[in-house]
Amino acid sequence: MFGRCPDCGAWNSLQEVKLPPKTRLGLAAEPIAPTVQTQTAITLAEVNHYAQPRLPSGYSELDRVLGGGLVPGSLVLIGGEPGIGKSTLLLAVADKLAQSQTVLYVCAEESVQQVKMRAQRLGISPATTTPLYLLSEIDLDIILGQLQILQPAVVVIDSIQSLYLNSLSSAPGSVSQVRECTAILMRFAKKENITLLIVGHVTKEGTLAGPKVLEHLVDTVLYFEGDRFASHRLLRSVKNRFGATQEVGVFEMVDAGLREISNPSALFLGSREEPTPGTATIVSCEGTRPLVVELQALVSPTSYASPRRTATGIETNRFLQILAVLEKRLGIPLSKLDAYVAAAGGLHVSEPAVDLGVALAVAASFKDRILDPATVFIGEVGLGGQIRAVSQLEARLREAAKLGFQRAMIPKTNLGQDYGLTIVPVATVQEAIRSLPTIGKLI
Numbered sequence: 207m208f209g210r211c212p213d214c215g216a217w218n219s220l221q222e223v224k225l226p227p228k229t230r231l232g233l234a235a236e237p238i239a240p241t242v243q244t245q246t247a248i249t250l251a252e253v254n255h256y257a258q259p260r261l262p263s264g265y266s267e268l269d270r271v272l273g274g275g276l277v278p279g280s281l282v283l284i285g286g287e288p289g290i291g292k293s294t295l296l297l298a299v300a301d302k303l304a305q306s307q308t309v310l311y312v313c314a315e316e317s318v319q320q321v322k323m324r325a326q327r328l329g330i331s332p333a334t335t336t337p338l339y340l341l342s343e344i345d346l347d348i349i350l351g352q353l354q355i356l357q358p359a360v361v362v363i364d365s366i367q368s369l370y371l372n373s374l375s376s377a378p379g380s381v382s383q384v385r386e387c388t389a390i391l392m393r394f395a396k397k398e399n400i401t402l403l404i405v406g407h408v409t410k411e412g413t414l415a416g417p418k419v420l421e422h423l424v425d426t427v428l429y430f431e432g433d434r435f436a437s438h439r440l441l442r443s444v445k446n447r448f449g450a451t452q453e454v455g456v457f458e459m460v461d462a463g464l465r466e467i468s469n470p471s472a473l474f475l476g477s478r479e480e481p482t483p484g485t486a487t488i489v490s491c492e493g494t495r496p497l498v499v500e501l502q503a504l505v506s507p508t509s510y511a512s513p514r515r516t517a518t519g520i521e522t523n524r525f526l527q528i529l530a531v532l533e534k535r536l537g538i539p540l541s542k543l544d545a546y547v548a549a550a551g552g553l554h555v556s557e558p559a560v561d562l563g564v565a566l567a568v569a570a571s572f573k574d575r576i577l578d579p580a581t582v583f584i585g586e587v588g589l590g591g592q593i594r595a596v597s598q599l600e601a602r603l604r605e606a607a608k609l610g611f612q613r614a615m616i617p618k619t620n621l622g623q624d625y626g627l628t629i630v631p632v633a634t635v636q637e638a639i640r641s642l643p644t645i646g647k648l649i
């Protein structure tokens with residue numbers, strides 16, 4: 207018996223699970239009754255297909271992330287850190303769906319009074335005819351009993367970590383409970399054609415079984431993320447059997463609940479009145495949606511033996527790589543300088559297309575110069591300093607033009623049609639820096 211997991215190194219995280227006895231071939235010992243035939247295989251052409259329209263959730267941002275609304279009979283998992291607003295989102299969605307069908311909201315973590323209080327805060331005043339049912343229960347058997355009685359079309363489980371199955375000895379929230387409860391709910395929902403929305407907590411310590419163990423079971427996995435100190439929230443799809451992944455929806459948490467932001471670029475542009483040195487605007491594609499985001503870089507002489515590097519909203523490894531390219535190809539003595547970079551609005555941009563913007567922001571900060579605020583910078587920086595082509599350039603430029611940008615610096619290899627902006631094509635990071643009117647001659 208181990209006290210420490212040999213895989214992740216965590217102490218006391220192992221649990222005993224009794225498996226059914228196996229035969230020598232590794233198959234379950236209990237024979238499956240071969241005489242009982244319950245299902246026969248049919249051809250694809252024989253399958254009856256009823257095109258069920260997708261259900262609008264009441265939020266067009268959520269519908270877009272789902273790929274055009276909720277698919278009836280699907281199982282959606284919504285993960286997120288505590289307090290991010292999962293219950294707020296799902297209560298509003300449940301209320302909207304309840305206007306056309308029976309909805310059951312299982313508030314396993316809260317009393318029905320607490321949910322009522324939230325509903326009042328959100329301005330939900332359900333008519334007596336609206337079939338939104340609440341159930342404050344954690345025993346899965348009782349929940350399944352209610353499902354049989356109520357026959358709802360949509361069920362919200364808030365949250366899967368608080369449910370428990372009596373027949374398992376482990377505590378609610380343990381990996382086996384979470385996985386088993388989800389599997390049972392899934393079987394029931396698929397049989398009865400119920401749409402299931404399941405909340406799953408993600409904790410930083412990983413003490414609770416997070417939604418990670420469930421991702422392969424469900425149809426769609428959405429993550430609700432955001433900066434605790436900022437009011438905006440991002441809903442991101444990481445798995446979707448019915449739509450594109452990496453799609454994002456943007457919301458703002460206000461007193462009256464979540465408000466959708468249909469033009470999110472404005473949120474990530476920061477204040478544009480007074481341009482500051484070391485600021486560059488990039489266009490990052492999150493899924494199919496281009497977002498115009500302001501980046502800020504700061505380099506200053508270091509007082510440490512090894513200089514500090516901090517990247518907020520940008521992948522640290524990419525940032526380090528760009529710094530190395532700048533030092534090697536342009537001779538900027540970054541090994542003697544602390545370097546910081548941050549994306550505005552707490553957004554996390556992980557795409558390589560932001561590289562050029564990061565490089566130019568660092569160079570501009572080094573020379574304490576302002577980059578043209580009406581230009582967007584798009585391009586991936588290779589180790590040799592070359593600027594590589596990016597995907598979805600047309601969508602990025604269209605978004606920049608819509609927001610009033612006049613120029614775009616893009617990879618030469620991407621050069622094509624007329625995009626409605628003045629285009630500055632560049633092949634290398636050296637060429638990019640030399641073409642900047644304010645810094646070009648300084649480096």
Ligand SMILES: Nc1ncnc2c1ncn2[C@@H]1O[C@H](COP(=O)(O)OP(=O)(O)OP(=O)(O)O)[C@@H](O)[C@H]1O
Nearest residue numbers: 286287288289290291292293294295459460461462
């Ligand atoms: N009166 C209020 N005004 C503004 N925002 C509020 C108010 N009350 C709650 N909130 C916001 O709602 C968030 C909590 O929302 P909610 O309970 O939906 O989160 P959750 O993800 O379900 O949390 P938990 O993990 O605890 O279940 C708070 O973090 C806060 O940002």
Ligand SMILES: [Mg+2]
Nearest residue numbers: 292293294364
């Ligand atoms: Mg909650």
